[in-house]
Amino acid sequence: MEQDWTVKSKLTRFLYRHRGIEGIVYVLPFAALWGVFLAWPVGYGIYLSLFEWNPIKGSRFVGLENYVALFRDVRFLNALANTFKFAAMAVPLILGLGLLFALMLWSWGRTCRGAGFVQAVLFFPYLLTVSTVAITWKWMFDPDFGLVTHAFKALKVPAPVFLTEPAWALPAIAFATAWWLSGYRMVVFQAGLGDIPQELFEVASIDGARFRHKFLHIILPLLKPALLFSLVLTIISAFRTFGQVLMMTEGGPGRSTEVLALYLYWTAFEYFKIGKAAASGVVLLALTLILTLIGVKLLGLKSELQ
Amino acid sequence: MTKLKAWAPYLVMYAMAFLWVIPTLWVAETAFKPNPDIFSIPPKWVPSRLTTAHIAQLFASWPFGRWLLNSLILASLVTAGSLFVSTLAAFSFARLQWRGRDAAFLTILVFMLLPMEVSVIPLYFMMIRFRLLNTIYGAALPMIALPIGVFLLRQFFLNIPRDLDDAARIDGCSSLGVLIRVIIPNAIPVFAAYGMYIFNYAWNEFFWSLICLRSPQKVTLPVGLRLIQGAFEINYGLITSAAFMASLPSLIVFLILRQRIIRGIALSSGIKG
Numbered sequence: 001m002e003q004d005w006t007v008k009s010k011l012t013r014f015l016y017r018h019r020g021i022e023g024i025v026y027v028l029p030f031a032a033l034w035g036v037f038l039a040w041p042v043g044y045g046i047y048l049s050l051f052e053w054n055p056i057k058g059s060r061f062v063g064l065e066n067y068v069a070l071f072r073d074v075r076f077l078n079a080l081a082n083t084f085k086f087a088a089m090a091v092p093l094i095l096g097l098g099l100l101f102a103l104m105l106w107s108w109g110r111t112c113r114g115a116g117f118v119q120a121v122l123f124f125p126y127l128l129t130v131s132t133v134a135i136t137w138k139w140m141f142d143p144d145f146g147l148v149t150h151a152f153k154a155l156k157v158p159a160p161v162f163l164t165e166p167a168w169a170l171p172a173i174a175f176a177t178a179w180w181l182s183g184y185r186m187v188v189f190q191a192g193l194g195d196i197p198q199e200l201f202e203v204a205s206i207d208g209a210r211f212r213h214k215f216l217h218i219i220l221p222l223l224k225p226a227l228l229f230s231l232v233l234t235i236i237s238a239f240r241t242f243g244q245v246l247m248m249t250e251g252g253p254g255r256s257t258e259v260l261a262l263y264l265y266w267t268a269f270e271y272f273k274i275g276k277a278a279a280s281g282v283v284l285l286a287l288t289l290i291l292t293l294i295g296v297k298l299l300g301l302k303s304e305l306q
Numbered sequence: 307m308t309k310l311k312a313w314a315p316y317l318v319m320y321a322m323a324f325l326w327v328i329p330t331l332w333v334a335e336t337a338f339k340p341n342p343d344i345f346s347i348p349p350k351w352v353p354s355r356l357t358t359a360h361i362a363q364l365f366a367s368w369p370f371g372r373w374l375l376n377s378l379i380l381a382s383l384v385t386a387g388s389l390f391v392s393t394l395a396a397f398s399f400a401r402l403q404w405r406g407r408d409a410a411f412l413t414i415l416v417f418m419l420l421p422m423e424v425s426v427i428p429l430y431f432m433m434i435r436f437r438l439l440n441t442i443y444g445a446a447l448p449m450i451a452l453p454i455g456v457f458l459l460r461q462f463f464l465n466i467p468r469d470l471d472d473a474a475r476i477d478g479c480s481s482l483g484v485l486i487r488v489i490i491p492n493a494i495p496v497f498a499a500y501g502m503y504i505f506n507y508a509w510n511e512f513f514w515s516l517i518c519l520r521s522p523q524k525v526t527l528p529v530g531l532r533l534i535q536g537a538f539e540i541n542y543g544l545i546t547s548a549a550f551m552a553s554l555p556s557l558i559v560f561l562i563l564r565q566r567i568i569r570g571i572a573l574s575s576g577i578k579g
Contacts, residue, residue: 012480022481023404030395031410033387033451038417041425041432041448048427104322108315120564121323125330127556127567129510131531135549136329139336139542147332150349179329184571191572233419240421243512243528247535261423261513268427269517281424292419 042285049282053274066279076280078255079263082170086259087238089171093178094234095227098185103219105186106193107211119190123183130180130243137176138163138248166256169249173257177244181237185230192226193219232295236288260284330553337361337547344542360547364534369523370551373530376442376519377509380526383446384508385501392455392500397485399456400463401471411460418453426517433518440520449508455500458574462496463489499570502563509556527552 049066051059070076101122109115125133140148141162152159162172200218209217220227242261245251251258251266258266260280268277336344337360339353364370398404399411429448430439438444470488479487490497512528519525522533534548560567 020404023398023402023407026394026398026402026481027410030391030451030456033391033447034414034417034453037429037448038420038425038451038453041428042417042420044428044432045424101322104319108319112315112319114316115319118319118323119568120560121327123568124557124560125326127506127560128553129528129531129556130512131528131535132549132553135531135535135545136333139333139546140329142542144347145345145349145542147328147349179326187568187571194572236419236421240423242423247532264423264426265513265517268430274427278427281427284421285424288419288421 045278045281045285049275049278051275053272059275062275066275067283070276070279070283073276075255075258076263079258079260079280080283082256082258083239083241083260086170086174086241086257087235089174090177090238090241091231091234093174094182094185095230097178097182098230099189099227101182101186102189102193103215106190119186122186125180126184128180131247133176133180134244134247137172137179137244140176141172163249164253166253169253169257173241173244173248176248177238177241180244181234185234188226188230189223192223196222228295228298232291232298236291239284239287239291333546334550336542337550339543341543360543361551363544364547364551368530368534368548370530370548372523373525373527374555376524377526377528380442380446380511380515381505381508383442384449385505387446387450388452388455388504389497389501391451392459393485393490393497395456396459396463397481397489400460401468401484401489402481411456414453414456418457422448422514426514429514430517439518440524442519442524445511445515445518445526446508448514449504449511452504452507455504458500459493459496462493466492496573498566499573502567502570503574 050061050063052062052065053059105115105119109119128136140146143149143159143161143164148162149159160168162168196218200222201214204214204218240261241259242265245257245259245262246265249257251262261284264277264280264284267273267280335353338356338358339350340355340357340359343350343353399407425448433439433444436444438447466489470492471484474484474488509526510528511526512532515526515529516532519529522530525533531545531548531552535545538544
């Protein structure tokens with residue numbers, strides 16, 4: 001017992017004298033895992049992108065050759081273009097629907113019964129796993145028996161064969177993604193709307209402002225930080241889209257839905273062109289980094305972090 | 307006219323909700339429809355009878371229960387691990403002084419938004435070397451030290467009054483004592499919020515799990531669904547019943563914790579967007 005006490009007090013005294021070390025000790029478990037499984041692989045990925053990988057003959061340093069090959073590869077350029085196209089479709093849909101839902105629930109939620117239920121229904125798809133979302137929409141878009149096809153037939157409009165027509169496949173996947181994710185944005189925007197002081201609207205109402213004016217002059221400016229933040233994060237997540245595409249179209253028809261992450265996956269794990277795949281990962285990384293920096297600049301995030 | 311005006315909000319809201327829930331209902335219905343009803347033109351809205359044959363076939367031909375368990379283990383490991391290491395680190399960043407602290411924090415933050423896709427290839431080779439490929443640990447480890455956790459928890463810890471720490475220290479608490487007696491009890495809501503976020507994240511993670519988990523016995527639910535889909539492209543009864551069964555746990559948890567989940571997102575939205 002006595003022994004124990006001395007050890008403990010010695011330890012306390014040691015820690016007290018070396019408080020600088022104590023702080024590091026607390027960070028250590030996180031830093032170790034983070035270093036090994038997050039930071040190091042990113043660095044190693046950049047390193048790998050400079051080599052031609054060959055498990056039998058040994059890898060060969062090729063410098064930037066992989067990148068040159070990448071930008072000469074029609075398939076990669078197509079994947080890059082598809083990634084941008086997908087983001088251009090999915091991001092406005094996700095944010096637009098999220099904002100629309102948030103405004104709807106915010107303006108009517110307090111007076112209408114069942115708003116909580118509506119919110120729950122709109123939010124729920126977010127909790128589904130990407131595989132479920134893909135299966136759901138593949139079935140919805142089925143050219144013979146899908147509900148969307150039936151709906152078109154009922155309206156006597158010729159139904160596009162959504163997932164097997166090159167022009168329609170990517171928009172269809174973007175739509176499914178919006179169904180999946182816009183509920184999450186809705187909740188974020190609802191929180192932002194809730195923070196706007198009620199008095200502003202009361203004053204505006206006394207001045208006879210219509211909803212359009214309130215929206216343009218109160219809601220949009222005050223919601224701007226939340227909107228910009230969501231915009232950056234949604235673009236980044238759109239750039240990383242993988243599961244929906246793999247499961248709904250496998251990149252087809254043709255290569256009309258092959259996005260960057262899917263290209264990386266095929267190149268690395270189907271064709272084992274490790275260097276080239278790593279290089280395409282670095283391109284994805286660079287794009288994300290640029291966007292993050294733009295976001296930081298736009299949002300003045302830096303001051304918030306200090 | 308006024309009557310219509312009063313009803314319009316309800317109409318719009320419920321119409322929207324109805325449109326949004328259709329895909330889920332359609333999948334749930336398909337899961338219990340007999341095959342002739344699934345593949346009928348015109349569609350049979352009301353199935354001639356309900357069948358559990360697809361679900362029986364699902365459990366007979368796939369280790370579906372095993373997948374559920376794997377997902378549960380993975381998500382629990384990640385959640386517990388992440389809460390543990392992030393809490394310690396966030397406490398240090400928020401409350402302890404040490405040289406290089408702010409630089410270290412910024413370095414971690416830079417990685418907050420970096421895509422995992424960059425690192426899957428190195429991770430794959432790493433897991434082979436560590437003999438962790440095709441194990442739940444290999445799938446879980448890269449998800450534990452998420453910078454977002456440290457960021458979120460630190461932000462919250464900063465808002466806990468410092469006077470509480472000082473009082474505890476005067477009473478003889480060590481740093482660990484302050485963490486356990488002051489910080490943790492005051493941060494339960496944010497632990498709940500982040501815990502739910504990270505659990506959902508791990509439960510749904512697809513890209514790395516698909517690469518890391520190889521044998522049908524080892525995979526998690528999202529990857530398992532991919533296996534089924536790859537095996538029977540057109541067996542919609544089976545595949546929708548799998549999708550339905552896979553979303554059942556989320557639905558049940560959501561029905562119980564709805565308010566908490568949504569409030570948790572609102573709570574962390576200032577940070578995560």
